[in-house]
Amino acid sequence: NAGVTQTPKFQVLKTGQSMTLQCAQDMNHNSMYWYRQDPGMGLRLIYYSASEGTTDKGEVPNGYNVSRLNKREFSLRLESAAPSQTSVYFCASSQGAQETQYFGPGTRLLVL
Amino acid sequence: QKEVEQNSGPLSVPEGAIASLNCTYSDRGSQSFFWYRQYSGKSPELIMSIYSNGDKEDGRFTAQLNKASQYVSLLIRDSQPSDSATYLCAVVTSGTYKYIFGTGTRLKVLA
Numbered sequence: 001n002a003g004v005t006q007t008p009k010f011q012v013l014k015t016g017q018s019m020t021l022q023c024a025q026d027m028n029h030n031s032m033y034w035y036r037q038d039p040g041m042g043l044r045l046i047y048y049s050a051s052e053g054t055t056d057k058g059e060v061p062n063g064y065n066v067s068r069l070n071k072r073e074f075s076l077r078l079e080s081a082a083p084s085q086t087s088v089y090f091c092a093s094s095q096g097a098q099e100t101q102y103f104g105p106g107t108r109l110l111v112l
Numbered sequence: 113q114k115e116v117e118q119n120s121g122p123l124s125v126p127e128g129a130i131a132s133l134n135c136t137y138s139d140r141g142s143q144s145f146f147w148y149r150q151y152s153g154k155s156p157e158l159i160m161s162i163y164s165n166g167d168k169e170d171g172r173f174t175a176q177l178n179k180a181s182q183y184v185s186l187l188i189r190d191s192q193p194s195d196s197a198t199y200l201c202a203v204v205t206s207g208t209y210k211y212i213f214g215t216g217t218r219l220k221v222l223a
Contacts, residue, residue, distance in 0.1 A: 033211070040120070042215035043156070043200065058210070090155055097209035098144040101202075103155035 002026055004104035006091050012110045013081045021076040021107050023091030031094045032074035033101065034058075034066060036087040043090065049074055050097060081111045115139065116203050118214035126222050131188040133199050133217050138182070141206030145177055145184045148200040150216065156200055160186065191221045 007022045025032065034046040035058075045058030047066040055066050063085060065077045074093075078085060088108050092101040117136045125131045133147075144163055148156035160175040162168045162184065168175045174187040184203075188195055198216040205212060 035213075040215065043213040045210065048210075097211075098204045100146065100158050100161055101211060103157070106155050 004091055004093055004102055006089075006104035006107050008107060009105065010108045012112065013078075014112050015082060017081050018077065018079050019081065020078075021089055021091075021109075022073070023075065023104060024073045025091075025093040025102070026072065027093060027095075027102065028071070029093040029095050029102075030071070031097055032068065033092040033094075034064075034074070034076045035090045035092065036060065036085075037090060037106075038087050046076065046089075081109075083111045085109065086111045115205070115212045116201055116214040118199075118201050118217045120215060121218040122220050123217055124220045124222060125191050127191060127193060129191050131191045131195065131219055131221070133186040133188075133201075133219065134183060135185065135201030135203075135214055136183045137201075137203045137212075139203065139205045140179075140182060142179075142203045143206065144204035145175070146202040146211075147173075147175060147184075147186045148202060148213075150198045150200060152197075159199070188219075191219075193221045193223045195219060196221045 004025045030051045033048040035043045049055045049068040052071045067075045091104040094101045146161045147159040150156045162175040162177045172189045176185045198218045200216045201214040
């Protein structure tokens, strides 16, 4: 039982490059989330998926897209990376919207 | 006004003392409250959840909720150096059911 897994762990991009962050959970959770964490800013919600087939914007969605591929997988895409997107990205999942969220190990992204 | 507010700290306490962490929130209709612990370079992990007014105890940890005053606190008894971490308060808002995290309080337990 791996919980929530994320790939890659680290990534360095040049401005304008694109990439997809992958997230998968094996807890049969309905809801999945993408956050970014910056020093002094706490965790900020980028996008979330309340259930398979639905996605909604969070607090900071600009520059990102998401896909809920199936119940297990939720990916985050940066179409044209910018230095402002340098951050640590966490994926999380929960059984329901008001329940405990379980976090993946994070992806450290540096955009040059 | 931020939706969830925490003092960023650092809060320094000696080993064996009680650490008191506080969080206030703005949405009076919020029903679900969580405390997460995050070690440096790691992901957040759940410490406690609380849904009703009053105290909830789990080992050395006690969460306290006061909905009338819109605050939730976490007490850590017999603090250990291994408790040194950032503690994040999270509140689920009414209506949209979005998780809102505070910016966290950094706790240092001095040996």
